[in-house]
Amino acid sequence: MTGSVMSSVRGGGAGRAVRAEWTKLRTLPSTGWLLFALAGITVAVGAAVTGSVDTADCVTPAACEEDTPRLALSGVRLGQIAAIVLGVLAVGGEYATGTITATLAAVPRRGTVLAAKAAVVAGAVAAAGAVGVLAALAVGRGILPRNGFTAAHGYPPLSPLDGATARAAAGTVLYLVLVALLSLGVATALRDTAAATTAVLALLWIVPIVTRLVGDAAWRERLEKVAPMSAGLAVQSTRDLERLPIGPWPGLGVLAGYAAAAMLVGGVLFAVRDA
């Protein structure tokens, strides 16, 4: 009775779970739209911000001291919302629709389920993020010289092959992946799409908003060092690094800490709680 089907079972547990999660992710229309929005918003907002800055507004072009790669990549501040929603929906959508029962019936090991979800969400966000980041740099390269940011004024054309710019670009993709994983972990812990989205948005934006109200510069710097978005986006900086509250890679490390903590708490709750 069960011989024919069981004998044709293929693959190992983890690989099968990843394949199932990938099928699940790509067969929802929302996934395509979110990934498109992630890349599209990153490019469009980056272009708008880049286009609004002109060396004519500064005393001399060099006095602008503009971090042009950072400027071109600033669209991720909004584009990341798509990564947040994708990460939240990957597990929150299962609780909303009840498919979590089917998921755990097919793969009873909670750790395997969460790891597989993390893998496919990270992969999808990395791919869309890379497209968005490279396109944003290309668009910035086109816009910047027209606003006076030329090599002659000390602003070489943007290139993803340039050391610092390459680090900013790769770091931005990693930033998006970590934000998506943070969202996945929070949604796993909260099991509710709306609550998880709100929680992640609050976590990311509360410090940037609060620091504007904090008068004391030392305190502002302290907050920016430990806040996930402010610290994480330090990886986009390519000049005057010594003036940053936190270095590029340590900053991304702070965000990675938040993501790891969220995944750990989510994973533990997922394992010990009833489905």
Place this chain on the structure above:
Amino acid sequence: MDATIEVRGLSKRYGPTTAVDGLTFTVAPGRVTGFVGPNGAGKSTTMRMIMGLDRPDAGTALVGGRSYRSLRTPLCRLGALLDASAVHPARRARDHLRWLAHANGLPVRRVDEVIELAGLTGAAGRRAGGFSLGMRQRLGIAAALLGDPPVLMFDEPVNGLDPDGIAWMRGLLRSLAGEGRAVLVSSHLMSELEGGADHLVMIGRGRLIADIGVGELLDAASGGRVELRTARRQEAMTVLAHAGATVTAHGTDAVTVAGLDSERIIALLTGAGVTFSGVAAYRASLEEAYMELTRDAVEFQAVTGRVAP
């Protein structure tokens, strides 16, 4: 051994409420086992514990001798339909089955096989959100059959189905048991299981009330009584009561007689010159037998108003 569910001393509390309380029973291969009890008796909770979705506070539930959470390809061991509405509305039916197949390394051709088995061929490319309840049930059945499992478990599978759907479901359960599989079907309506189940596990307030064959239960509920049909009911009842029988009138012309066998009844009535149109062994309905057994559980709930989830 593969085609069994063994529940041993299973208990589950939700806060102050005990949903399942020391439940022990076995679901055997080759027959349909009805899992019956009033709403809130603990049927769904028990099924969720069998599948490892909820952790029991005490006891074990084994599928084919192993705990569900330890199974590497669980869909090939147990197929379950707990909640037909639990599909993502934006996903196409075929894609829903496809990811399930991938999760257990099953070949994609199996997806098309179960789509046909469940009668979903024309609808497989549509998004599940547009499905009627009946079609969702069929999609759930297709998912349960995906791994060709020796054990199947359905929670209230005919709830909300039209008469055609109910007949189809009943035939399906019969044929699955006929293939030697163990089939557990829950219902809060005994009448739904009439003619469908071979064996019954009845629970109330999370406790086992009866674990009994349907034939045996009906024999016990019928209690060797005889049903008599006669137009001269008053005279017949007097004669039989004098001979020591317990008689109960029902309907317009029927009397249920306990304490005398058919032959003796015929002899007494003939001797007294009371005519009758029929004498037959009394057959209780499944519903009747069930009501008798669960009366205590239902009464308790009515009095305290506390119903387990």
